Amino acid sequence: DNGVDVEYYSSHVPSRENENSIIFTASFDTFSNQDGAEYFVRDIYPIIKKRKPNIQLWLVGREPSAMIRSFPSYDSSIHVTGTVDDVREYIAKATLCIVPLRIGGGSRLKILEAMAMKKAIISTSVGAEGLSVTHEKDILLADTPESFSRYVVEYLNDSTKRNLLGASGYSLVKAKYDWGHLAQRQDEIWLEVVKKTRSLE
DSSP: OOOBOHHHHHTSOOOOOOTTEEEEEOOTTSHHHHHHHHHIIIIIHHHHHHHOTTOEEEEESSSOOHHHHHHHHHOTTEEEEESOSOHHHHHHHOSEEEEOOOSOOSOOHHHHHHHHTTOOEEEOTGGGTTSOOOBTTTBEEOOSHHHHHHHHHHHHHOHHHHHHHHHHHHHHIIIIIBHHHHHHHHHHHHHHHHHHHHHTO
16 A cells, blocks of 8 residues: 555644635646546536635645646636645645546545545545545545535535544544554565565475
């Protein structure tokens, strides 16, 4: 499994959350992330805005395409940062983290990073592929604009649900995806291989 330095993210002193703000962190030089951002802005975000007119969307990551860079010009509630010095500051300020991917690929680090900061996450099934997550326990999975937007609005409005989901995600990432745990598991695998090799000599 891939992993994350849980202490590095969890030890970050959080800024005050920006109310009703959602964030998608990604390297926007890849087609899958560009498609995810465009899909969210085109098909999901308008539904959310009808119910949460004061919503703010942050697209944080390197090399956004010309299309993504154009979003703020016609919707001032959308913010595109490009490369940032410390992504933790932006994640800390967000109320919710989203992963609206429709195309597979990548290591899903964005989900592990958000979980390490105890953030509630809404993702497509494709966006969370390969991770041992459980829908409605440590993440929310939604594969239609209607269900995705419904979860965003519901969890923006309910801090108790949001905090419980974030806490459960943190427990998962700490138990299964922290580098310390993964390094120990790797050591066990290597020792087992050595043991088997010696038994064949």
